[in-house]
Amino acid sequence: MDLANKTALVTGGSRGIGAAAVLALAEAGAQVTYTARRPGGPSGPGITAVQADVTDHAAMATIMAQGFDIVVNNAGIIGPIGRITDVAPQDWAANIATNLSGAYTVIHHAIRAMPPAARWKAGPPIAAARLALPC
Numbered sequence: 001m002d003l004a005n006k007t008a009l010v011t012g013g014s015r016g017i018g019a020a021a022v023l024a025l026a027e028a029g030a031q032v033t034y035t036a037r038r039p040g041g042p043s044g045p046g047i048t049a050v051q052a053d054v055t056d057h058a059a060m061a062t063i064m065a066q067g068f069d070i071v072v073n074n075a076g077i078i079g080p081i082g083r084i085t086d087v088a089p090q091d092w093a094a095n096i097a098t099n100l101s102g103a104y105t106v107i108h109h110a111i112r113a114m115p116p117a118a119r120w121k122a123g124p125p126i127a128a129a130r131l132a133l134p135c
């Protein structure tokens with residue numbers, strides 16, 4: 001895969017699946033920007049880290065305004081995992097804010113940054129984040 005002259009954004013690229021995507025994209029020649037809320041993560045030629053929360057509309061709008069050829073909509077949190085009677089409302093809200101609303105925010109701004117003629121020629125957006133109903 002040759003991604004020379006391509007730009008890529010990976011949300012949640014500081015560790016796990018996102019970090020693997022950052023390294024694979026950079027290895028293929030892309031200029032890769034990744035986001036995470038906290039510092040730390042992959043570094044090297046062609047890799048840029050930006051601290052940003054996917055639930056922050058203004059921050060994501062600013063980042064996405066650069067326009068990227070590839071967006072990996074990966075940021076997400078696994079928890080809360082537990083019986084619905086034990087899951088705290090604030091933990092549930094945090095999951096929805098990141099995994100559902102955050103995934104929407106990334107896609108929303110990514111598509112808005114595309115030229116109108118290109119918007120509907122791109123493939124369907126895919127988000128890595130999962131939503132699990134605790135039971």
Ligand SMILES: NC(=O)c1ccc[n+]([C@@H]2O[C@H](COP(=O)([O-])OP(=O)(O)OC[C@H]3O[C@@H](n4cnc5c(N)ncnc54)[C@H](OP(=O)(O)O)[C@@H]3O)[C@@H](O)[C@H]2O)c1
Pocket residue numbers: 011012013014015016017018035036037038039052053054055074075076077078098102128129130
């Ligand atoms: N691992 C699995 O088995 C599995 C299965 C199904 C789906 N998934 C999904 O795949 C994605 C990656 O999973 P993973 O296992 O690689 O997770 P991970 O190791 O916990 O990494 C999550 C990444 O997302 C970032 N992140 C979390 N919340 C964020 C937010 N609000 N704004 C910006 N960045 C945020 C984290 O950095 P900070 O914490 O510093 O922000 C980190 O870089 C997630 O969406 C997860 O739900 C994973």
